Amino acid sequence: MAPRLSVVVPIYNVERYLEECLDSIAAQTFGDFECVMVDDGSTDGSAAIAEAYAAKDPRFRLVQQENKGLGAARNTGWRNLAEGTEYLAFVDSDDTLPPGAYELMVSTLDQTGSDFAAGNALRFRAAGYYQSHGHSKPFKETRLKTHVTEIPSLVTDRTAWNKVYRRSFFDSAGILYPEGILYEDAPVSVPHHYLATSVDVISEPIYHWRVRELGEVSITQRKTDPRGLIDRVRSIELVRAWLLARPEPTFAEYLRSYDRNTLVEELPMFFWSVPDGDRAFREAYQQHVSRLLRAIDPEQIRQLRAPLRVKYQLTLANRMDEFVALQRLHRLYRRRPRLRSRRAAGPQMISPDALTAVPQATATSAPPAA
Incomplete structure (x- = not known):
């Protein structure tokens, strides 16, 4: 008889972290699963750990x-x-899960019949755990049988690993991860949000996302790597291409919503790295972000607040010296003394002892009445 849940763990040169990751999967209170470990040509001891x-x-x-x-x-x-597994999940091999993660996600899906469940995430390092900034807004509260059209911030829920999919939904959607690029999560996760009939949004942290402090840093920690910028723009373009190819009239509005989020939240993340980046990074920013901006309805850019609009105009005009000067001024403004002490405290850490209990299925909230 097939297990109810399949968990896929891609592995590449993570011998420092792999055993901790696999231990957290083995310790799940939901035990009816298989774990498919995929060694992607590791050159360290990762494959031996997985074999053991x-x-x-x-x-x-x-x-x-x-x-x-x-x-x-x-x-x-x-x-x-x-064959025959009912649910599907992905885990990155340097991360971990709290013990009750899959019990909570599967029981919620059993209750609601939604196409997938998505949960909150904590970042962690040696000093402790803290809320993942990118997951804080869409997972502020638990909402069952909801949709990205009811919670627009779900468009930022792009990670592969904080979800349990109903496998029939994942298979029928026919969207696999793009190969050969970084930031491959969004071209799958964002379309799934739009295709789903309903999703379950769970505010409890169901995933622990590592900040690498030793050895090679992760992709998301390489802020001034030109390849990271290029591939992130490419990831956005793949989502746009998928939305543009959909024949349903509603997807034109979905595209406008996605482009708005790209302009207001996604691309501005690059701004802070441009002053610190070398010439290659700045050239990559100007070339690839400009290409994306030219593909977006210019009226959307004209409707932005002045600071954003000006930065995009400088980008399109290749006036990078002025862009850098403006961004440095913005950085100085953000470092005003009254904010300095708040930032110096860093993220609010959560004790590991508070993370060991099985989360309760408190997902009893229903979406607001239409």
Whole structure:
């Protein structure tokens, strides 16, 4: 009999973190799962760790391939799932989960019948755990059987690993992870939000997202890497291409909403790195962000607040020296003395002892009446 849940774990050179990740999966209070570990051509001891885990726990099995990247490894895991599993989840191999994560997600989906459940995430480092900034707004409160059209901030819920999918929905959507680029999550997660009949939004943290403090840093920590910027813009363009290709009239409005979020929240994240980046990074920013801006309805840019509008105008005009000067001035403004002490305190840490309990299925909220 097939397990109810399949968990895909792509693995590449994470011997420092892998055992902790797999231990957290094995310790789940929901035990009816298989874990498909995909070694993506690791050159360190990761494959040996995975083999040892498969040998001691029959729920874990290892698939190996030559190095093709994270998107390809996730797709390989999906292709190697057991027949008949009901639910699907992804975990990055340097991260962990609290013990009750899958029990909460699966029980919620059993209750609602939604296409997938998505939950809150905490970042963690040696000093402790703290709220993931990117997940704080869409997961502020639990809402069952909802949709991105009811909670527009769900368009920022782009990570692959804070979700449990109904496998029939994932398979029928026919959207696999793009291969050969970084930031491959959004071209799958965002379309899924639009395609879903309903999703369950869970405010409890169901995922622990590591901040790497030793060895090679993660993709999201490389703020001035030109490739990261280029691939992030490409990720946005893949989402736009998917929305543009949909024939349904509602998707034209979805595209406008997505573009608005791109202009107001996504692209401004690059602004802070431009003054610190080298010439290659600034050239990549100007070239690739300008290409994206030219594809977006110019009326959307004209409707922005003046500071954003001016920065985009400077980008399009290739007036990068002025852009950098303006961004540095903005940075000085943000560092006013009355804000300095607040920022110096850093993120509010959460004790690990508070994370060991099985979260209760408090997801009893219903979306507001139409």
